[in-house]
Amino acid sequence: MIIDSRILPAEETIEADVCIVGAGPAGITLAREFAEQDFRVCLLESGGFELPDETTRSLGEVESDGTFVQVLPENRNRRFGGNAGYWGVKLSHTQNGVRLIPFEEVDFEKRDWLPHSGWSFDRQHLDPYYERAQAIMGAGPYAYDTDHWTTEETPQLPFKTNRVKTSMFMFGNGQVFTQQYRIEIDRAPNITVYCYANALELETDASGQTVNQVRVGTLQGNRFWVSAKIVLLAAGGVENTHLLMLSNKTHQNGIGNEYDLLGRFFMDHPIVHGGTIVPFDRQIFNKTALYDMRDVNGTHVLGGLTLTKEVMYREQALNIASWIFPRPRWFPDAEAITSLRRLTQEKCLQQGATGFFQDIKNVLMGMDELVDAAYGKLTKRPDPFWANLSTGNWSQIQQNKERAYGVFEVLHLVEQVPHPDNRLMLGEGIDALGRRRIHLQSSWQEADLQGIDRAQAILAEELAQSGIGRFKPQRGENGELLVSSLGASHHMGTTRMDHDPRQGVVDANCKVHGISNLFIAGSSVFPTGSCLTPTLTIVALATRLADRVKDIMAGKL
Numbered sequence: 001m002i003i004d005s006r007i008l009p010a011e012e013t014i015e016a017d018v019c020i021v022g023a024g025p026a027g028i029t030l031a032r033e034f035a036e037q038d039f040r041v042c043l044l045e046s047g048g049f050e051l052p053d054e055t056t057r058s059l060g061e062v063e064s065d066g067t068f069v070q071v072l073p074e075n076r077n078r079r080f081g082g083n084a085g086y087w088g089v090k091l092s093h094t095q096n097g098v099r100l101i102p103f104e105e106v107d108f109e110k111r112d113w114l115p116h117s118g119w120s121f122d123r124q125h126l127d128p129y130y131e132r133a134q135a136i137m138g139a140g141p142y143a144y145d146t147d148h149w150t151t152e153e154t155p156q157l158p159f160k161t162n163r164v165k166t167s168m169f170m171f172g173n174g175q176v177f178t179q180q181y182r183i184e185i186d187r188a189p190n191i192t193v194y195c196y197a198n199a200l201e202l203e204t205d206a207s208g209q210t211v212n213q214v215r216v217g218t219l220q221g222n223r224f225w226v227s228a229k230i231v232l233l234a235a236g237g238v239e240n241t242h243l244l245m246l247s248n249k250t251h252q253n254g255i256g257n258e259y260d261l262l263g264r265f266f267m268d269h270p271i272v273h274g275g276t277i278v279p280f281d282r283q284i285f286n287k288t289a290l291y292d293m294r295d296v297n298g299t300h301v302l303g304g305l306t307l308t309k310e311v312m313y314r315e316q317a318l319n320i321a322s323w324i325f326p327r328p329r330w331f332p333d334a335e336a337i338t339s340l341r342r343l344t345q346e347k348c349l350q351q352g353a354t355g356f357f358q359d360i361k362n363v364l365m366g367m368d369e370l371v372d373a374a375y376g377k378l379t380k381r382p383d384p385f386w387a388n389l390s391t392g393n394w395s396q397i398q399q400n401k402e403r404a405y406g407v408f409e410v411l412h413l414v415e416q417v418p419h420p421d422n423r424l425m426l427g428e429g430i431d432a433l434g435r436r437r438i439h440l441q442s443s444w445q446e447a448d449l450q451g452i453d454r455a456q457a458i459l460a461e462e463l464a465q466s467g468i469g470r471f472k473p474q475r476g477e478n479g480e481l482l483v484s485s486l487g488a489s490h491h492m493g494t495t496r497m498d499h500d501p502r503q504g505v506v507d508a509n510c511k512v513h514g515i516s517n518l519f520i521a522g523s524s525v526f527p528t529g530s531c532l533t534p535t536l537t538i539v540a541l542a543t544r545l546a547d548r549v550k551d552i553m554a555g556k557l
Contacts, residue, residue: 002186004048005197005218012224016042016192018549019214019228021199021243022235024082025535026521026542028181029136030232033546035188039553042226044197044216046235047078049182051085055219055432059198062238063427068442069268069487076236080195081178083236083489088390089171089293091300097171099302099533100139102130102540106309106319107530113316116265116418117528120497120508126540133539137172138180140299144168149301154290156303157468163311164462166290167321171300172535198433201247202231202518208250210516217433230549234521234542237266237491241424241524242438244495244505244512256495256505256512263424265493266442267416267529271389271486272452274322274410279469285405291324293392302392306531307455315458318415318451319531322459324408325387326394410471413488414455415531417447424494449481490534495524510545521545 018034020027023045034041047056060076077086084098091097103123110118134142143149146166150156156166185191194216200223201215213227233240241263245254256262279285293302305322312319387394389411427439460471476482498504501513506525512518521542523534551557 001191002182002193002195005194005216005224006220006222008194008222008224010222010224013213014042014192014194014224014226016040016226016228017553018042018230018232019044019226020232020234021214022046022082022233022239022522023080023193024077024234024236024522025084025177026538027232027234028081028177028185029133029539029542030234030521030546030549031185031188031191031193032136032181033543034550035184035191037190037550037553039190041188041191042228043185043191043193044199044214044226045078045080045193045195046198047080048195049080049178052078056196059431059433061429061431061437063429063437063439064442065439066422066441066443068422068444069270071238071440071489071491075489075491076238079178080182080193081174084174084177086489087174090391091171091173096174097300098137098174098535099169100134100137100172100536101167101169101532102126102144103530103532103534103537104306104309104319106312107528107532111313111316114318114417114528116420116496116503119527120499126537126544129540129544130536132543133536134170136176136539136543137536138176139170139172140297140301144170146303149296149303150290155287156290157288157305158466159462159468160466161462162308163458164305165308166303167306167532169302169304169533171293171302199235199243200433200435201249202243202255203247204250204255204515206250208255209514211255211518219432230517230519230552232519232521232545232549236522237494237524238424238438238440240520240522241494242435245424245426245438246435255515255518258514259502261420261496261503261505263494264420264422265418265496265527266422266424266440266491267418267493267526268487269413269490269529269531269533270416270448270483271488272412272414272483273474274412274456275472275474276327277324277408277410277463277469277471278406279408280467282406284468285326288324288326289395292387292395294395300392305459307458311458315454317454317458318417318448320415320452320455320459321413321531323389323411325411326405327407327409328405408469410459412452412455413531413533414448414452416529417445417451418493418496418528419445444483449483452483453481488533490523490529492523492526492529492534495520496527497525498527509548510541519545519549 017039019042057073060073062071077083087096087098089097105123108119131142202211211231213225217223247255290303422442425439427437429437456473463471495505
């Protein structure tokens with residue numbers, strides 16, 4: 001059953017056995033797992049079923065300072081389905097999707113060179129939940145072995161050492177959350193969804209060790225409570241923390257914040273424009289379909305490049321995910337064009353004789369590239385199919401292959417060091433519900449920048465040694481790494497998991513330390529964030545948590 005909370009009587013108390021806060025992929029996964037169970041479930045969602053109105057959207061505004069990625073309201077999509085309604089990968093004209101991949105073994109391990117790393121369990125423990133999550137996401141077979149997708153027509157790039165490897169991504173369908181599972185949950189006799197219901201505070205008993213009820217409000221002003229035996233927070237990497245901080249009547253600094261860990265270790269996956277690969281042989285554009293997002297027997301797949309576990313341990317490196325996209329020969333970062341642009345500047349001689357004559361050589365050797373670019377500009381011809389992180393199928397367009405393509409653009413998602421100074425706090429502003437806004441304080445750490453620089457160097461060495469091409473990382477005028485505030489909206493780490501309450505907000509079962517009946521679902525519990533997309537791991541952890549809650553409700557725990 002689905003209820004519009006705006007028409008509920010004021011001051012009402014709703015009785016439930018389990019209360020879930022947030023109807024994104026984690027919350028919906030939990031609710032579906034509880035369907036037809038012998039207990040009552042209440043699912044609270046801040047928005048409705050369409051894109052949120054401007055006032056609802058404003059509830060997602062985050063105050064921020066620092067140089068790291070920004071959190072925007074559209075990255076915290078307040079509607080049934082959460083960010084599943086925001087996923088931007090175009091699987092078809094009508095379907096939006098999201099990249100899926102399990103985290104790797106190394107992501108769960110304690111790495112001596114990476115402070116605060118190490119999960120409370122290993123990858124093998126999560127494998128059966130990953131397989132269940134794959135089906136929940138509406139994706140293809142649980143087959144992430146690269147060899148499964150490699151054929152004579154779609155070979156892997158032939159790296160000669162074990163430093164760089166091809167990793168396969170698949171894609172989940174956002175409509176299963178925004179449409180299909182909405183219908184299923186609506187039909188479940190033991191589940192009630194309350195839309196336009198904003199969790200305002202978790203109220204505990206006098207001891208502060210048990211959450212008695214959730215105080216809820218609508219933007220129209222009416223207030224009500226939900227009383228439940230178990231409360232599950234599934235409101236996202238920012239809002240989970242926000243709600244815990246606002247719940248400060250019996251816990252002065254917020255629930256779960258006894259050791260000042262709540263909100264710390266904020267992570268995202270920064271998107272870095274890596275540079276270009278100039279192939280040694282242009283025939284490579286006919287041999288790299290594995291790295292194009294395409295439909296293979298009904299399953300959308302995409303190959304990317306990551307570092308191997310061996311090189312990460314040997315060189316104490318952070319991981320990095322790299323995708324390649326073919327670009328025309330006159331792509332702005334093409335070597336001859338870059339050199340010509342530099343030669344036309346007054347300060348061209350400041351680079352020294354070696355650099356000056358190298359630019360002259362690049363222009364002479366790349367004259368066909370320059371002519372092609374000039375012709376394109378003069379005739380205003382359309383660019384070749386411009387594949388990116390949201391679109392693919394470039395390998396299927398014959399006319400865009402040998403003639404049009406000349407370089408690959410490289411985009412990265414990078415692993416970030418979990419740092420306690422990257423954190424969420426309560427801000428000074430007040431939102432439309434009368435709550436203090438959340439404030440993000442974050443900055444690039446030197447270890448993050450060094451990690452990107454080293455990973456790019458490894459990638460360049462391997463591409464050259466394997467005879468594939470020359471990777472030219474994108475750099476500023478003084479050779480500095482170019483980073484921006486563009487992130488993937490993968491908000492992680494702010495209620496991190498650890499057996500020790502002095503090191504984490506939740507334990508290995510995602511239960512908040514010191515609170516008997518409060519659990520957290522979603523990426524806020526991640527101790528480290530990998531460089532891989534987190535959605536499959538979020539849903540896998542939600543299925544694992546659902547099993548535990550069912551055992552508790554059945555009296556098995």
